[in-house]
Amino acid sequence: MTSNPNTFEYALNHNEIDDFFRGKGRYFVRSPDYFGHVHGANISGQVCRFVGESDENGEIFEQAFLTYMTGLDVTGEELSHLLANLSSYFAEKNRGRMAGVNLFSSHDSPTALLLQRYLAALDHAGLYDAAKPELEIHASYIEKLGSDVVFACMREVEKAC
Template identity: 90%
Template sequence: MVSNPNTFEYAPNHNEIDDFFRGKDRYFVRSPDYFGHVHGANISGQVCRFVAESEESGEKFEEAFLAYMAGLDMTGEELSHLLANLSSYFAEKNRGRMAGVNLFSSHDSPAALLLRRYLALLHHAGLYDAVKPELEIHASYIEKLGSDVVFACMREVEEAC
C-alpha cells in the first residue's frame, strides 16, 4: 500500500509554506458546510502526522509557522487564515497531538511577539476595530483550550495604542 504524501512536508521544500497555511492550490481542503478552506484538516492531518515523526519535525513546523507569521499581510482575509490556524494549533495541542511543539510557550515567545506585532500593525492600519469581533471569538476558543495568549496580546496592543 502506498501512503499519501504529506503536503506539509512538501510545502517548505518547495517554498509554499504560505500557501499551505492559507489553503491555496494543492493545500485547499474544501468544507462541505461553507465551501471555504478547512484549516483544521491540514493542521490535524498533515501537520500532526509530520510532527509525530521526530523532535526535529516539530522544530521544522515551528520554524515554518514563525516564517508564515512574519510574512502576514495586513488584511482581514489574512487575519482569518491566521486565527483559523491558531485555533487549529491550540485544539491539537490540547489533544496532546503536538508534543514537542511549543510555539506559544510564554507570552514572550517568538510566536507571541509576532502575534502582538501583527495585531499592533492592524491597529495602526485602522483595521483592528473591524476585526476585533473575529479576534475575540478565536481568543475565547483558545482560552477554553487553556491559553490566554491571544487575549493577552490583544490587551497589550489596546493599552499601547
C-alpha cells in the same frame, strides 16, 4: 502500498509554506458546510502526522509557522487565516497531538511577540476594531483550550492605543 504524501512536507520542500497555511492551490481543503478552506484539516492531518514522525519535526514546524507569521499581509483575510491556524494548532496541542511543539510557550515567546506586532499593525492600519469580534471568538476558543495568549496580545495592543 505507499502512503499518501504529506502535503506539509511537500510545502516545506517546495517553498510553499504560505500557500499551505492559507489553503491555496493543492493545500485547499473544502469545507462541507461553507465554500471556504478548512484549516483544521491541514493542521490535524498533515502537520500532526509530520510532527509525530520525529522529535526534530516539531522544531521544523515551529520555524515554518514563524516564517508564515513573519510574511503575513495586514488584511482581514490574512487575519482570518492566521486565527483559523492558531485555533487549529491549539486544538491539536490540547489533544496532545503536538508533542514537542511550543509555539506559544509564554507571552514573550517569538510567536507571541509576532502576534502582538501583527495585531498592532492591524490597529495602525485602522483594521483592528473591525477585526475585534473575530479576534474575540478565536481568543475565547483558545482560552478554553488553556492559553490566554491571544487575549494577552489584544490587551497589549489596546493598552498602547
